[in-house]
Amino acid sequence: MSTLTFDRVSFRWPDGTPALTDVSGSFGHRRTGLVGRNGSGKTTLLRLAAGELTPTSGHVCRDGAVAYLPQTLTLDVTRPVPELLGIAAPLAAVRAIESGEVDPALFDAVGDHWDIEARARAALAEAGLPEDALDRAVGTLSGGEVVLAAVTGMRLRRAPLTLLDEPTNNLDRDSRERLYGMVRTWRGALVVVSHDVTLLDLMDETVELYDNELTVFGGPYSAWRSWLETEQAAAAQAERDAAKALRKEKRQRIEAETKLARRQRYARTDYENKRRPRIIMKLRDREAQVSAGKLRGEVRQKESAARSALEAAERRVREDTSVTIDLPDPGVPAGRQIATVGDGVRSWVVQGLEVVALTGPNGGGKTTLLRRLIGAPAPEGLLPGFRHELHVPHVGYLPQRVDDLDDDASVLDNVRHAAPDTPEGQLRNRLARFHLRGGTVGHRLGSLSGGERFRVALARLLLAEPPPQVLVLDEPTNNLDLETVDQLVGAVNAYRGAVLVVSHDETFLRRLDPDLVLELREGELNERDLHVDSPGHQGGDE
Known part of the structure; x- marks a missing residue:
């Protein structure tokens, strides 16, 4: 039941x-x-x-x-x-x-x-x-x-x-x-x-x-994923085989039509030259028409069956709907100082092309640190003595809770806010790479799913003009499907600016392979190796 x-x-x-x-x-x-x-x-x-x-x-x-x-x-x-x-x-x-x-x-x-x-x-x-x-x-x-x-x-x-x-x-x-x-x-x-x-x-x-x-x-998921990859590989091979079979049947139909046309031409020449009695020529002409019709029916039936097989194979192969994330090149030199963060005792300088990860238990103040760094409102009283300084003007910030979007405005209008000078057609083309296309870009943001809403926020961040020199990402994998996480990893690793990322998803962080990992615990910052566990901690609300 x-x-x-x-x-x-x-x-x-x-x-x-x-x-x-x-x-x-x-x-x-x-x-x-x-x-x-x-x-x-x-x-x-x-x-x-x-x-x-x-x-x-x-x-x-x-x-x-x-x-x-x-x-x-x-x-x-x-x-x-x-x-x-x-x-x-x-x-x-x-x-x-x-x-x-x-x-x-x-x-x-x-x-x-x-x-x-x-x-x-x-x-x-x-x-x-x-x-x-x-x-x-x-x-x-x-x-x-x-x-x-x-x-x-x-x-x-x-x-x-x-x-x-x-x-x-x-x-x-x-x-x-x-x-x-x-x-x-x-x-x-x-x-x-x-x-x-x-x-x-x-x-x-x-x-x-x-x-x-x-x-x-x-x-479980991993077994299903393995099965799906195997099934899709088989489906792709079946599609290629079916396409090959269809091409073969098309060639054979064309060859059959050519052969029939040649026979008809020869028969007409014989008839016109009256080389044989008229009654015999008419009989043979009818026989030829019946034979030609039968042959045409057979080759067309085979071609139709091959086309149906291809369509069935194509339906098994899934459309690639993963987000294509190409981050813009902000032109940041590798040695350019981007930001300074410290806990009052030690400090670290974030430079261009570096990926810096910030980890630590819930309630330790990671989001507060990021928001203070970029000058956004943050709770008072947390992280006393911490030093935060940003050295570049163009920052792309993706908050943990995407609550700064207009739910009553369309997808297009929300993204256009960050790139007001981009022509609408060009902006639509760019949004399509985030699989926000067609009528979807005109939908009210409040009607979208959590994952779609996140894609809008990500698109607004990455399509901003001028492009950000540093990306500040707070729990960026929340609500993302695993294919989009794959795309995000690839995009961040290819980004030509600095990246500061907070995430509790340590599998995601290891795939990013950050240049520096800082752990915020009990009001102190310390460098950490992602492959070494740190002691547990429970804190207050962040």
């Missing part, structure tokens, strides 16, 4: 933009990784499953309650942690009864959850959260701790189905390991959307959403 079923589900945004069309499929009582390219509709599918959205047509069938962790967890910082856990009512009722109250409504609120406080504290401890977390407000936890607390609440509520959308975004290494441990022992059905390969490899099965179809693979 399936936990979640989609029956010919379609969904359109209010402006008429289709997000999903006739999607059908089921998710069973297992841990499932839901994968697909940015814009394929994964987040929309989860929101439909959670009941946040209503299908335009079709039906979503659920066996029971659904717990949903959205891609962006926005919370009131004054909200008590028990509310985040979803246990505020039974916990308050248990405490009231223990203090002597006997209202029957309290006993109804408790139900079977008399041990809720003990279970909650044990679950929070297992997630690595502070001992007093149950008695605190959300604002006293780091971003990673908030995510872990929210996931812990889902485990406590024991919903038949839990949906997690990019749960490792912004989590430091320690928080990710905690989350992995929770997933390994998960009870109930679990559907996870993520670009974190380690997390996806903990799944029992992989479901791909591609071209409005859900396809189930009975294994």
Whole structure:
């Protein structure tokens, strides 16, 4: 029996933009990784499953309650942690009864959850959260701790189905390991959307959403990816073979038509010269026409079959929809000083063509450091004594939360803001390299998926004029599909300016092979080797 079923589900945004069309499929009582390219509709599918959205047509069938962790967890910082856990009512009722109250409504609120406080504290401890977390407000936890607390609440509520959308975004290494441990022992059905390969490899099965179809693979992400690469290689070879066969059938048809035309010409000459009796010539002419018709039918049928085989082979080969990221050349000399960063005791100079990575636990102040460096608003009181200085005028900044875009404006207008002098046709051509083309560039930004929205932010950053001399990237792989991450790695490695990047995705950082890695921990900066683990740490909210 399936936990979640989609029956010919379609969904359109209010402006008429289709997000999903006739999607059908089921998710069973297992841990499932839901994968697909940015814009394929994964987040929309989860929101439909959670009941946040209503299908335009079709039906979503659920066996029971659904717990949903959205891609962006926005919370009131004054909200008590028990509310985040979803246990505020039974916990308050248990405490009231223990203090002597006997209202029957309290006993109804408790139900079977008399041990809720003990279970909650044990679950929070297992997630690595502070001992007093149950008695605190959300604002006293780091971003990673908030995510872990929210996931812990889902485990406590024991919903038949839990949906997690990019749960490792912004989590430091320690928080990710905690989350992995929770997933390994998960009870109930679990559907996870993520670009974190380690997390996806903990799944029992992989479901791909591609071209409005859900396809189930009975294994984790890496096994599915290996299968897909093999299948696509075979499909590409089949396409080449089918194209070759079609060319052969075309040649044979042309040769057959040439031969028939020659026969017809000779027959006409014989007829005109009256070399044979008229009745015999007419009989042979009819026989020749029947033979020619039969031959034409055979060669055309073979050519048609070859063309159908080619079309079928072409459908197996997937269109390359990965983003093509060619960063502009800002003309920065290798020895040009770009920036200086320091903690009051030591300082480091960032030079042109260098890639510098900044790591550290959640809440340590990495985003604050970046924002102060570029002169953006940042919290006061954090990182006292730190020295930040930028030595170039043109900076490209990609924030961790892409919240400086205009949701009511079109994609084109958002990007044109950074390149007002670029002709519209040229700007459209450049946007097409980010797979933002056709009618999409006229869509309202607020109607796009998280991955598509990120591509708009990335395009606005990289298409800016004049081009940035330094790129400052804060968690740039959030919400990106793995193909786009590949493109981003290649683009950054080929960039002719300086790059400062904050990321908790250490696989991504190792692929960048930065010239310098600085770890911000407990108010100090230290150089670090990415291949050597550093001690864990838990901090406050960043």
